[in-house]
Amino acid sequence: AQSVTQLDSHVSVSEGTPVLLRCNYSSSYSPSLFWYVQHPNKGLQLLLKYTSAATLVKGINGFEAEFKKSETSFHLTKPSAHMSDAAEYFCVVSDRGYSTLTFGKGTMLLVSP
Amino acid sequence: EAGVAQSPRYKIIEKRQSVAFWCNPISGHATLYWYQQILGQGPKLLIQFQNNGVVDDSQLPKDRFSAERLKGVDSTLKIQPAKLEDSAVYLCASRKGEGANTEAFFGQGTRLTVV
Numbered sequence: 001a002q003s004v005t006q007l008d009s010h011v012s013v014s015e016g017t018p019v020l021l022r023c024n025y026s027s028s029y030s031p032s033l034f035w036y037v038q039h040p041n042k043g044l045q046l047l048l049k050y051t052s053a054a055t056l057v058k059g060i061n062g063f064e065a066e067f068k069k070s071e072t073s074f075h076l077t078k079p080s081a082h083m084s085d086a087a088e089y090f091c092v093v094s095d096r097g098y099s100t101l102t103f104g105k106g107t108m109l110l111v112s113p
Numbered sequence: 114e115a116g117v118a119q120s121p122r123y124k125i126i127e128k129r130q131s132v133a134f135w136c137n138p139i140s141g142h143a144t145l146y147w148y149q150q151i152l153g154q155g156p157k158l159l160i161q162f163q164n165n166g167v168v169d170d171s172q173l174p175k176d177r178f179s180a181e182r183l184k185g186v187d188s189t190l191k192i193q194p195a196k197l198e199d200s201a202v203y204l205c206a207s208r209k210g211e212g213a214n215t216e217a218f219f220g221q222g223t224r225l226t227v228v
Binding site: 006032034036042043044045046049051052090099100101102103104105106 | 144146148156157161168169214217218219220221222
């Protein structure tokens with residue numbers, strides 16, 4: 001069985017400071033991992049994905065994530081937050097079986113001026 | 114490339130009524146998902162189709178929810194009768210192929226309010 005734990009329900013940062021959203025996963029297989037972003041009243045948009053190639057993955061809008069198998073983590077980072085980054089972020093795991101996508105509970109990122 | 118289309122965008126019904134949602138996935142995408150997202154929570158899988166076969170419906174409340182995927186393309190999700198706790202956003206997503214490496218594309222969702 002696969003599962004995802006997002007360690008923070010809310011993260012608050014100031015504009016221009018670094019962002020860290022934490023995600024731990026559990027999977028019976030070598031997983032694929034994704035980060036999706038959901039802006040208010042908008043659909044889910046893919047930020048980045050890990051699929052067993054490079055462990056450091058770069059995504060859109062300056063986000064990146066590092067896959068650490070030993071720690072079963074896939075934390076999302078950005079060097080400098082922008083007001084437009086305020087949204088809810090979901091970590092998602094997909095194993096190599098039936099490709100079911102399992103979501104974490106989400107982390108709401110708040111960015112203050 | 115056209116995205117995943119869902120309709121309606123919003124629906125308000127009274128409890129015990131029935132409702133249906135429609136999803137048109139991206140052309141050529143074999144995998145289709147229906148998720149339920151309750152306010153403040155992450156999406157929960159209701160059902161996953163591979164072409165027109167069901168891969169996973171373990172979390173679908175089968176006494177009131179049903180879903181079908183006609184000819185491996187469009188899909189409908191039905192609730193009958195609806196309960197207050199069914200108020201949520203229902204998301205449809207599609208994915209190319211069977212592998213776990215590809216990303217899923219999501220529709221805008223249908224926001225259901227049961228009063």
